[in-house]
Amino acid sequence: MARMFRGESVHKVDGKGRVSIPAGFRRVLEDSDPNWTPDTNPRLVVVYGDSRRDYLECYTMAAMAEVDEKIAALPRGSRPRRRLETLFTAQAHETSVDETGRLVLSAKLRDKINVTDTAYFIASGDTFQILSPEAYEAKMGEMEEWLGDLEDDEDPLTLLDGG
Numbered sequence: 001m002a003r004m005f006r007g008e009s010v011h012k013v014d015g016k017g018r019v020s021i022p023a024g025f026r027r028v029l030e031d032s033d034p035n036w037t038p039d040t041n042p043r044l045v046v047v048y049g050d051s052r053r054d055y056l057e058c059y060t061m062a063a064m065a066e067v068d069e070k071i072a073a074l075p076r077g078s079r080p081r082r083r084l085e086t087l088f089t090a091q092a093h094e095t096s097v098d099e100t101g102r103l104v105l106s107a108k109l110r111d112k113i114n115v116t117d118t119a120y121f122i123a124s125g126d127t128f129q130i131l132s133p134e135a136y137e138a139k140m141g142e143m144e145e146w147l148g149d150l151e152d153d154e155d156p157l158t159l160l161d162g163g
Contacts (some may be wrong), residue, residue, distance in 0.1 A: 001013060001059050002055075003027065003028045003031050003032070004123070004125050004126055004156065005024075005025055005026065005028050005123035005124065005125065005126070005128045006024065006123045006128070007022065008120065008121060008122045009022045009120070009121050010119070010120050010121075010133075010136075011118070011119055011121065012117060012118060012119075013110070013115055013119050015115070016103040016104070017102070017104050017106060017107065017109075018098075018102045018103070018104050018105075019102060019105060019108055019119050019130075020100075020101055020102050021097055021101055021103050021121070022121055023101065025102055025121065026042065026097055027078055028078060029042035029043070029044050029060055029061075030042045031096060032060030032061055032062040032063065032126070033060065033061045033062075034056075034061065035061075036060070039055060040098040040109075041044060041097045041098060041099065042061075042096060043061050043094060043095070043096045043097075043099050044058050044059060044060060044061065044094070044095060044097070044103075044148060045058070045059045045061070045064040045092050045093070045094050045095075045120060046058050046059075046092060046093055046109070047059065047087070047091065047092040047094065048089060048091055048092065048108075048109055048112055048113075049086065049087045049088075049090070049091020050091075051113070053131070054113055054114065054131065054135040054137055054138075055113055055129040055130060056105075056109060056112075056113055056129065056130040056131075057127050057128075057129055058123075058127060058128050058129070058130065060126055060127070062126070063126040063127055064088075065157050067088055067109065068075070068088070068089075071084045071085060071088060074132070084162050107128070113130065113131060113132055113135065114132040114134065114135070115130070115131075115132045116132075118132075118133050118153055119131070120131070120132070120133065120135075120136040122136070122139070123144060128147075149157040
């Protein structure tokens with residue numbers, strides 16, 4: 001199994017939309033890009049299409065290949081396939097990390113997620129999310145609310161066993 005993203009961090013976004021990707025995230029991108037070599041920049045796919053989300057979902061090349069395979073397995077011309085193709089193909093773009101470890105977020109992407117000068121990065125297994133400070137705070141509030149619903153002595157790890 002490929003390495004997974006872990007952790008979270010906050011980074012400044014410059015006027016041209018450039019933002020540094022956490023170093024550990026870059027290693028995962030390198031490991032998960034079958035065409036990466038030490039003299040090239042790792043690639044990733046930024047999915048921005050789902051209007052219900054206030055973040056960008058960034059997929060490793062390996063993770064996006066899995067999604068593409070599952071979409072391709074659906075009947076050609078079917079409504080689910082067409083919708084998923086729109087979300088994960090039409091409303092996404094392949095890009096690469098630049099030589100200095102940064103990602104360029106276009107004005108369209110920054111506007112979509114309301115990022116101006118600060119972006120939060122949150123690991124999510126074989127993807128990571130880029131959020132505005134406000135969206136990050138809301139997400140952490142939802143996490144606290146969920147944890148508050150657990151019994152005081154209930155360990156979230158028990159959920160892995162269906163408990």
